[in-house]
Amino acid sequence: MAKHQFQTEIGQLLKLMTHSLYSNKEIFIRELVSNASDALDKFNYLSLTDEKFKKDEWSGKVFIKLDKEDNSLTIGDNGIGMNETDLMDHLGTIAKSGTKAFMENLTGDAKKDSNLIGQFGVGFYSVFMVADKVDVISKKAGEEQAYMFSTDGTGEYEVKPVTKEAHGTIIYIKLKEDEKEFLDKWRVQEVVKKYSNHIAYPIMLNYSEEETEGEGDEATTKMVHKSEQINAATALWTLPKSDLKKEDYVEFYKTLAHGDNEPLSYLHNRVEGANEFTTLFYIPKTAPMDMYRADYEAGVKLYVKRVFITDDNKELLPPYLRFVKGIIDSEDLPLNVSRELLQENRILANIKQNSTKKILQAIKKLSGEEADTFIGQYNRVMKEGIYTDHVNKELLLDIVKYKSSTEEGLVSFEEYVSRGDSEKKEIYYIVGDDEKVLRNSPLLEAYKKANIEVLIMDDKEVDSIVTPMIGSYKEWNLKDITTIEAPDSKTEEEKEEISKEFKSLTDKIKEVLGEEVKEVKTSTRLTSSPSCVLKDSSDPMASMAAMFAQMGQEMPEIPLILEINPDHEMIKKLDKLDDESLFSDLSWILLDSAKLSEGLEPKDKGAFAQRVASLATKAL
Numbered sequence: 001m002a003k004h005q006f007q008t009e010i011g012q013l014l015k016l017m018t019h020s021l022y023s024n025k026e027i028f029i030r031e032l033v034s035n036a037s038d039a040l041d042k043f044n045y046l047s048l049t050d051e052k053f054k055k056d057e058w059s060g061k062v063f064i065k066l067d068k069e070d071n072s073l074t075i076g077d078n079g080i081g082m083n084e085t086d087l088m089d090h091l092g093t094i095a096k097s098g099t100k101a102f103m104e105n106l107t108g109d110a111k112k113d114s115n116l117i118g119q120f121g122v123g124f125y126s127v128f129m130v131a132d133k134v135d136v137i138s139k140k141a142g143e144e145q146a147y148m149f150s151t152d153g154t155g156e157y158e159v160k161p162v163t164k165e166a167h168g169t170i171i172y173i174k175l176k177e178d179e180k181e182f183l184d185k186w187r188v189q190e191v192v193k194k195y196s197n198h199i200a201y202p203i204m205l206n207y208s209e210e211e212t213e214g215e216g217d218e219a220t221t222k223m224v225h226k227s228e229q230i231n232a233a234t235a236l237w238t239l240p241k242s243d244l245k246k247e248d249y250v251e252f253y254k255t256l257a258h259g260d261n262e263p264l265s266y267l268h269n270r271v272e273g274a275n276e277f278t279t280l281f282y283i284p285k286t287a288p289m290d291m292y293r294a295d296y297e298a299g300v301k302l303y304v305k306r307v308f309i310t311d312d313n314k315e316l317l318p319p320y321l322r323f324v325k326g327i328i329d330s331e332d333l334p335l336n337v338s339r340e341l342l343q344e345n346r347i348l349a350n351i352k353q354n355s356t357k358k359i360l361q362a363i364k365k366l367s368g369e370e371a372d373t374f375i376g377q378y379n380r381v382m383k384e385g386i387y388t389d390h391v392n393k394e395l396l397l398d399i400v401k402y403k404s405s406t407e408e409g410l411v412s413f414e415e416y417v418s419r420g421d422s423e424k425k426e427i428y429y430i431v432g433d434d435e436k437v438l439r440n441s442p443l444l445e446a447y448k449k450a451n452i453e454v455l456i457m458d459d460k461e462v463d464s465i466v467t468p469m470i471g472s473y474k475e476w477n478l479k480d481i482t483t484i485e486a487p488d489s490k491t492e493e494e495k496e497e498i499s500k501e502f503k504s505l506t507d508k509i510k511e512v513l514g515e516e517v518k519e520v521k522t523s524t525r526l527t528s529s530p531s532c533v534l535k536d537s538s539d540p541m542a543s544m545a546a547m548f549a550q551m552g553q554e555m556p557e558i559p560l561i562l563e564i565n566p567d568h569e570m571i572k573k574l575d576k577l578d579d580e581s582l583f584s585d586l587s588w589i590l591l592d593s594a595k596l597s598e599g600l601e602p603k604d605k606g607a608f609a610q611r612v613a614s615l616a617t618k619a620l
């Protein structure tokens, strides 16, 4: 008999299962039933597509056996089964990178942590919350030899050949002394109904019960073996909407998401006509942990006429909808559609297009608290959608929200437009990575004064790439306020006059700063700040920079224009200053502090600090 060491991470995981996650132990039943159901799905597919298995008169079943005398619970299925390598690969190691992420994400809150179990696919090991010892006896469909994998959940497991008639898997669980509740028929039935009522196969509960025959002195009791189906065993999505209540949808979601939370929203549609299919989609209340991992798991399962095809196809929905969980069941796809060719399939492309639109329309309809929750979790991926999905850009633009310079909370483009200047039709925005810096930016001063709303986009990584390519929203052009003229009440002549009046000063500052700025000019956009910097939108580098950003590359530097506030005390005094060295220091400070207040860095931070210290000393 071969003894093997568990992979290190599994060792850690087992410890965790046995010692930490004890408040929600019942989920081990959900996890094992779900694995059984997956194994049945896989065999079902084979029996319908592979000649070798077609002759089988087969109907998939899960069974659960309770044995009070032996203090054991057994969960079995007649599904695809596992051979020796499968047992060692699937149960002795965790191939997925998920486990490490699982361990890192543990919060210490047992309820939350047990929800993570499903998300990270460490389902089988949850059995060690209740088991002293586990034997997995399995025979793979189409193979001769069966094997038994045994472990007591410490560091080692054994695998040996055994005899088993039919293909499938039996998991024998010797329960810990204090886990007798899982031998109670009602308790097990309750757990199965809660999590697994709508898996597509019958779950049979086998148990023994004392029955009394006769009455009084004549009465005799004997043990009777019973077997009954304890789940509905209907694929929920095939039922008419009118037969289903919210509770049914929520219950099914729990099976699907391996969790205990309610979904934020769901949509169930049957499409008839040239292309027939049913979809049932859920939007989780909280974004999946792996949403921003490159190896995220697909959330949608594909079925063809109720037969499970795959849960590993990331093309069923566009990537920005990767948080959606659910089912697509097509009537028209061939059962043996090659998994590789799914991508290019016209029917599937049509389903994808239709589903995407339906999901986005449902999201758009969310209101109040639900809409807030959605935006809190998914605003960023929706912006990703704007970038990648041109067909649904309009819908997506109605969903995303931004901070605003004049409103509390988040606002939509629609709300902005309803308040904006309907003649000018412009949407103003400023992008950066620090909300506070953006709100205090000198560039906002003129907009504040003119009472014009500016969208504060503080998710720079995404906004700086996505927003420039939005272009317009319902004929309203988006304008980056760091590149355009500010609103002001002065005429061109007045501006000209001020510019002339300060020409010698602006020339002198430019002389000091040299190539660091492209131009120095008087500003009409400032009220309380002495200076600000702007990107020169007419410079060819500016459009290049946007292109670079879209390709995810480092942006080339765009030359800056320094604007000074002619009404500011400092500028007035500077104009009259004779001390050359002080003039030079103050010119640099005008530039560097303007950069800082817009979230940019001074070129020479050390020199900046020295100049400030020297000025402070003079002021004392």
Ligand SMILES: Nc1ncnc2c1ncn2[C@@H]1O[C@H](COP(=O)(O)OP(=O)(O)OP(=O)(O)O)[C@@H](O)[C@H]1O
Pocket: 031, 035, 036, 039, 077, 079, 080, 081, 082, 090, 091, 117, 118, 119, 120, 121, 122, 123, 124, 125, 168, 169
């Ligand atoms: N009853 C079973 N029949 C056949 N294979 C099984 C069975 N139970 C488990 N397996 C195999 O072992 C693997 C590991 O199972 P485990 O529950 O740990 O994770 P998972 O099912 O892959 O992930 P998740 O829990 O997220 O669905 C499964 O993917 C499957 O290949």
